Amino acid sequence: MRAYSHGVTTPSTPPALEITDLKFSYQPGQAWTVNVSSLTIAAGEQMLLTGGSGSGKSTLLQLIAGLLEPTRGRVLVAGESVFDAAGASRDKLRGRRLGMIFQTFNLLQGFTALENVMASLAFAGTPPKDQRPRAAEALASLGLSDINRPVEAMSVGQQQRVAVARAVVTNPALVLADEPTASLDPENAAAAMTLIQQSCKARGAALLCVSHDPAMADRFALRRSISSLADH
């Protein structure tokens, strides 16, 4: 099946994500861990991908990010083929086109909030002189003022803002969010999702959020179950 969004896709703007016949298994000969016949997310669109534990949601995100090699298939991010690029080129593509948000934030320990965001810009190829002002602006836009504190000294809420700023600061085509609210209570989870969705919208980034939290469904106009993406 082919899932199309309600987003606006013009001929000059390639979809943020286009997956075709993607197959992956950890061991050859085993059942597919990821089996997606087709999935497209238009630029700026936000999609929720649901599924139970072990359904391959996180593995799919890692395949999209080019961190795993598929058995076969094709993934285009903003029109660029992830698997046609190899080695450092693929890493550069990931740095420029993708942002990632994790359940536990995965911030760089020993770095300040500003440095965490600057690291993202540095690997995306942003000129050195632009890194600091752009990182500071991204953090300020999310309401963080004490940006020179090491992240480990920050509250959970502040760390989450840093993680969101780091994901969107490069103006990526697509932000991948892997269970971003799994460790939060419902109230904070709602606040976190609002932050993520608004930030992506503000930056024009598409969002693919995977979650098994049913409460998330209302936040997304576009929802898919990972099992529905498989070819049968």
Added chain:
Amino acid sequence: MAMTDFVIITRSMRARRFSTLLTALSVSVAVALLLTLLMMKDAGRAAFERGSGNVHMIVGRDGTPLQSLLNSVYYAGIPRNPIRWAEFEKIRDAHAPEVPMPPGIQPGFAVPIQLGDSFQGLPVVATTEAFFTRFEPVAGRPFEFAAGEKFKENFQAVLGSRAARDTGLRVGDKFNVTHGSGMNGHVHDEFEFTVVGVLKDTGSAHDRAIFTNLTSSWLLHALDRLEREHGHDHGHEGHEHGPDGECLHGPEISEADLTDADRLITGVLLRTPTREGRDASAAMATVFTALRSDTSLTVAQPSQEINRLFAIVGAVDKILIAMASVVLAGSAVSILLAMYGSMDLRRRQVAILRVLGCSKGRIFSLVLTEAAIIGVIGSVVGIVLAFAAGPLIALVMRRQLGLFIDPVLPPDLTLLTMVGVIVLAALAGLLPAVMAYRTPVANNLKPLG
């Protein structure tokens, strides 16, 4: 500051600051140990090479030639067996006659010295004026006076530079010498010596000596002899004592009382005549053989004795340097272990950097550079420690052994050590770098616990 690789590395090190500090410290201790040993090896030899200056031979009556050298030039001990003045005159007249030389020939010299007295633990050397005019403590660099001049009369003294600093004596000050040294000495309070000159630094053991003329020393010891022979006469007319019971009389002896038994020396600094511009002479071998025909004498050729000494000490040097190298290799292993031990934490950081777009090659380079930076920090701190240890060891050597050493870190050796340590550290970082390179990203992004 932009987010450069250097910033990433320093932040990574900051996140593991305790482990990084300990590892760098172990490297710095190893570097300091190695450099200090290398520094002392060269400084020790240089110290021994200073002091004997333009002397060809040292004649004494010690157990071995090396002892003669150590006693007469480095004042390491007090010779027990004296040489009579008549014997000295015979040596002088035979091998360094004070007669006009043919054109193109530099005259030699025979400078007598007598050791046995001290002041505040510093050796008092009785000698002649020729010690200052003919003998050069460092070849080509004769003694120079910082203040005053050489002694001209009895009971005048010249201080070596460090002796002046240590005692606080200046030109015009007076002091009493002690016969012997340490606990066994007794103060010759019958005679006061007046400081008439202070020498400039020579960087040799002579800097910590006090020099008087031979006659003064002979008079002191003649008085001792007379008192031993006749007993101290406290009953003679006019004999008075001070509040502490000390005798308040002046010298009761003159040069006329000196006998051959008083006119003793403990060594001769000998230089044979040489052609102008030459340091050695063809006659040296003949003179050496002739002097050794008197088997009661010991004849030391400083350069040979120093070579002999360092041939013995050299083996110990090699062992110590080998040990320091092992410590250095051990510190490289400590880098490896510290980085390997932190791999669990590092894997998550590597995975995050990869997600942000960092390539595997750059990860490899970051870890390798971090190891090299630990090597840089360790070697820089080690060099500073070695710089600090040098003067400290020199002080101990001076106080304990009477050896003046001037520890200097040769720039080429220091640079070589630094480069070696950095390369070693980088090699130690190879395995952790490979492990970081091969870190699977997906597994290391999962929530902890």
